[in-house]
Amino acid sequence: MNAPLPHHLLPEIHQRETPAALIDALKARFAERCSTALVVREQHGRDESSFAAPPPAAVVFAENTTDVADAVKLASQYQVPVIPFGVGTSLEGHLLAVQGGISIDVSRMNKVLSINAEDLTVTVQPGVTRKQLNEEVKSTGLFFPIDPGADATLGGMSATRASGTNAVRYGTMRENVLALEVVTATGEVIRTGTRAKKSSAGYDLTRLMVGSEGTLGVITEVTVKLYPLPEAISAAICSFPSIEAAVRTTIQVIQLGVPIARVELIDSNTVRMVNAHSKLGLREEPMLLMEFHGSPAGVKEQAETVQEIASDFGGQAFEWASTPEERTRLWTARHNAYFAAIQSRPGCRAISTDTCVPISRLADCLLESVTEADASGIPYFLVGHVGDGNFHFGYLIDPMLPKEREVAEALNHKLVQRALDLEGTCTGEHGVGLHKMDFLVTETGDGAVEMMRTIKRALDPKNIMNPGKIFTL
Template structure:
């Protein structure tokens, strides 16, 4: 089958298409019956994600797994016939993770959506991989606990593990890396492995949990996840502070973090993005660079945190805080922030957004951001800028005409320059989106050839037929 594609992003690596044996399809349909779909519309739905890659041929079939045994059986068949398998959750990834670049099957785990056990006394919960973060928080809210990792999209816990997601709360609560205690993973040959336990720490053997978190479906398919929960804060306050410049806003964040203020959320939104969000969400925010902040703790603690940050902001030219005092107001503001991508796309009808995701040490954040903003302004490409800047992570979205070769090339050059700048500042090409297809060209520069050789050796040991999401992270 011929599977070349012309992406909006950098060119795809050369990947030979794989023939799908008729015997495999017959065995798959015999085992899964109505759980195996080959209809074009279902395959197309599972052959794309939220990345800006142009359409390419979808997977050859979609299997809707309803249990770990289903996943195991599907992988045993795929292993026997050397057929690629791409795990699918909510379809919200941004770097081409779900594209069937070598054909094969999409293994949809969204029906595996049971909360298996809530251990409130231990502050842990175990769920199937298809449970979404909103579903999880709804299930545990009666216990007075919550799961804080919030990447914006209502992603599945399995997918969040696979991409090592983080989001707006990471500055206080950490990322998936810090919050996953144990996993159940089906390996390439169909064997089932449990990693970790509900204990808060362990020094027993290799840390297979950390190996699987962030592996993007290339080493195994996650079917169960045990994560940490946290007590709901006694008090929550959200505030907006506008600034005369991006630099003033970023310097405020840097000083806040360096002083050890335990701020829960701090998001940078540039003036371009504020204008877009105002129109899209019908808000009346001051159209200047702003910080959207949230403070958690006791009423006294929240007041002290907010006063400290307000004092820092005033010294750097920031305005007085505007408060979102009710849960409804807070939800409206954070929903608007999470919809920044859609607001940006709506601002230029027919455009595509080439998104970036880099992270640098907090001390280098201002330098990296300001140089990147100057470069984007000079390019003439419309863009938006948002960031979880409390941990040095930020995102540009370059809004291009998908039919313009020139705009596409300029946007990719901006992305390349930004990523290389971050790496030179001892940062990373991806703080939370993952490598997928789009960031493959940067991994060698960031990690180095010896580290990449170790990664390839692990991949080849665990997946000798290269069936698990082939062509992602690096080429074999």
């Protein structure tokens, strides 16, 4: 287990008391499904971020919406925080009990409730993971395209407005969630949206909840869009003499309107780490990993166009992966890049970045950031969903060396400010959590954040829904 961060690098913590009477009431209602065991609480008190905080006072394992509603009602009665938990893959401290409270684990709420293949929709409980969903709908000839890498839950993906490798063609959770069932801060169960493709009825509460990171309610049901499985899929990798050449290729592909499904940038550091972790023999140069969806003729035309553009920028070693096994091997290696990087420096923690800029500004933002990272001496990896202008550095720090954390955070600050100066965002897909609260103010302004606070106070007057995340009250 990785060493914790030194105390002075912990997020600001204001623990609220969790009365023994609440724990007794939870145990009376949930019996063995309410745990106060330290090992269980610690498991639910950490995510993939570099932060650390005391664990929640108890963990409730919910199995249905009524369980969630009853747990929230009890927490509201005692004014104790509630933190939703899926599988714990978030990267910005979303799950940490910085104000104490209870964790509601929805991983047992893992049923696919209805598949409406004719309408291209599916309704699931929040604990269903993306891989599970695709396994259950594949017999219909449909699939769910949002792929953040980790096998995250649909509830968590909705709460953080996740996206991932397919976003360049299929969009993010914002575009793909049609309706929700949500337990509010009072324990009331509400529904937002319908299975209809569009609506002009009232405020768009679905969009309000998507990306709210558990601060407005607990998601207990999700209805999302499905898509027909492509008739043909082909993947390719192409190596480049420089990161700039790979980025310029991507910009050209997008600006020409090539309907590429995935285009991922991996720098040479990351290729080296992935080779060691996944036992691959990829050329240790900047690389684009691409995927094309469509008819056989359409896929062939897309690929030929991209190969021609790549060659203009020095792209070489264009290799195809047309069988499902070959594609899976390559994408598994890409999705394991984070873990490959962590293993490359035993005991390290990764300070992750997550900026997104307009595609025309991608080269300016990324290349200056690479120069700064190289000069810092901090080991790092770089991956990017560059087709939509989103990329991530992972600065690999020794958690027992505060100076390394300071350098990494300084790099992150410069990167985010650069993205904002280029009319981008401080987070393209990971969410705000604890790490990006100051950046949110810079990006949106005091007035917009105060409007968010007003909404939060109105919907959660006791401030029990995942408090201390996105902004402070």
